[in-house]
Amino acid sequence: MAGEENTLTAREKELAKGFEAAKDNLRKSDKQVGMVMDLNKCIGCQLCSMACKTLWTNMEGREYMWWNKVNTMPGKGSPKDWEKMGGGYKVKFGGKVMEPIRGKHPTRKEFGDMWTYNWNDVITNKAGEVHLQAKNPDGTTPDWGMNWDEDQATGKYPNSFYFYLPRICNHCAYPACLDACPRNAIYKREEDGAVVIDQDRCKGYRFCLEACPYKVIYFNFIKDVSMKCIFCYPRLEQKVPNACARQCTGRVRWVGFVDDPKSLIYKLVKVWKVALPLHSEYGTQPNVFYIPPLAPPRIGTDGKLDSSKPRIPREYLRFLFGPEVDASLDIMNTELQKVKNGGKSELMEILIAREWTHMFGPYTVDPATLERKPDKKGAYSREDLTSLLENKKI
């Protein structure tokens, strides 16, 4: 621990002031973007993960990264058992003191390495002679991955359950990663509050991977830098919503400004108070919020619906989303009932999301309408593709 206040030299005190001021500055932003994800609607299709992968992480050194991932819950998630890896803060005196908690580095295999398959051997050998096998780059057989415990339920049939938890960086208001970086390479973008890692300043020291309690930062072994979800800020700058949100099959994700009373995000988080941060006790003040899963009712021993207790134990949901989860579920049940009884509910209208383009606040631009030049040799533009298709060349 740092020396007692009175044993610090004048110069050390001056340094400490400077360091704090630098961090305050990096944490500042004029506005704050955020995302709400409705866990009642997520079907675990991973289209969001693939949208992110094809856009951001199919490049050198990023292949094993999943800036967006969808985990089956209750499960160990990715990296494996990330909820037990520490990091974040002990918040004291109403946030006046933020005491950092030591975290552990996830390992490559806990994330799930970039394994390959022996396709060629299978194809070139007689049927049944060689079986399809996955291998990590170091020759070992993979034993964990992004959604390794996919669809593994908890509890006993017919009352077993699982649900999906899509995760990205939470673009926290008090990011532990930002505080941890000795290079001051991590900052909140002034215009939207997205937390980004300056790739030129980062020297790959990985204190951020230690400190982030959500373990959403990855290390690029080839470039020797840390990387994570950038909230698609280059898209936001063009008024295009995040790839994961726009691509979502289930109309699960809303994007917008958390502090704009007109935004649907604001309505869900601040007005209806149904959207909650994941593990708010980690102290980083996430800007990604979840609508907790209601889950279908239990089935009693008599085969009839048993509403005496919920299918998903409340304790578990409180563990994830805090004690506020009770009120959130109550409000949703009440509103749901209203609609069932033929009434109207603003909340249910928002959650149903009849007009999917309304989910993205100010980000209304269709990326296909942007003027873009293919940046890679061999990449086709839409026009190229259409003409190739018309001429039956492909």
Place this chain on the structure above:
Amino acid sequence: MEKIICKKTSKSNGELLDSDNAFWKSCAKVKVETTGTPLANQPSPYIKGVYDEKKIGAVKELSVFSVHNTENIFFYFEWSSSNPNREIGDINVFPDGLGVLFPFGAIDQTQIKEMGSKEYPTNSWYWRPDFKEKPKNQVAHGLSTSTYTKKSSVQSHSSWNNKAWRLVMSRPLKVSGKDEETVEFKPGGTIGIGFAVWEGNNGERGGVKAFSKEWRELVLEG
């Protein structure tokens, strides 16, 4: 101020850029004490809050020797490291490292503990086993500001045996070009010199390292 003499030699670049050359074995090295960096100097509230100052700085001593052959300058280092970390094998693995620090300006105006300041910056050469014997050249204007220059003319040769690293770093006495802001060495002249060592096995990287608390004076024989 303690002096380190950079002897003049007629030996060739090839002989000298070899950490196992008998020449380095026989020379009378200078011992430099290194200590863990103080938490007060850590720009990261996280490191300040959770790291234990007493555990920082696993390497306690460096043996140093320096020569020049009027064309290139050579630094030889030897230090114990029982488990060498040669590569970043995993997210929780940190490579060993060694840095040599030089003030661009006056020694007594340049803070060694803070890697210089805006007015009095420092130049450093940063070796790591995973840099493939191409150490980086860096400029720093104070804590947390060190940046690699585009180019580096520093070369190295290293070996690890008997639980110790042996390393030679070398560079032409004078290097020019805007892509490599760096110090110049003049036979007959003096320059400040400082050192830092990272024991990867102890999780050391960045400002979490062992360093020489005071400048030495490097005196180049004319």
